[in-house]
Amino acid sequence: MQSPDVLIPKKTYTDNAVPKAQMTGTPAPRNVEEATLALSTKISGSKARSVSGHPGDPYVVVTAESLFECLKFLRDDSQYLCQNLTVIAATDFLKKDATDTQPASEARIEMVYILYSYRHRFQLTVKVILPRDNPTIASVCELYRAANWYERECFDMLGVIFDGHPNHKRILTSPDWVGHPLRRDYVFPEEYNGMKVPL
Secondary structure (H helix, E strand, O other): OOOHHHHOOOOOOOHHHOOOOOOOOOOOOOOHHHHHHHHHHHOOOOOOEEEOOOOOOOEEEEOHHHHHHHHHHHHHOOOOOOOEEEEEEEEEEOOOOOOOOOOOOOOEEEEEEEEEEOOOOEEEEEEEEEEOOOOEEEOOOOOOOOHHHHHHHHHHHHOOEEEOOOOOOOOOOOOOOOOOOOOOOOOOOOEEOOEEOOO
């Protein structure tokens, strides 16, 4: 019986013949300033402003009322095509501290939406500032299916209300859990349903 090496001839490549991965899309550079200008021009009431020159990635800040339309524009416009929602996150700012890059000093919740365009190889971070005592914003599940569980996590952990969410329930804690564990002033209970809570 012949060995596999005889039955299946080996294929060799010279340096010039090695298949090279082909990148698709437009490598044209895009930046936060361009996106800010586009949102300010196209979306009424966005009040878009860019923030850069500090540790971390630059980002665009828009109003809560305009968020849905801003993300829809960034998803559908041919210059951006940010059709991938990488993450939605929220941060509780109980007071201004050394890591705070916002000019406002009041307590607040910051929503973070990270978008990516595979067509243009472009990532954009969009932020929204919400009042801490009533953090409410439109759900973007209609735009991005991935938003469903991200939004439920932000609701569960920080108490953000997402108007229009199709299944607005807790996702990490039990339905009868009291409070939101990632709030800076949250006090963990010593017991839950008669069981000691490990800390």
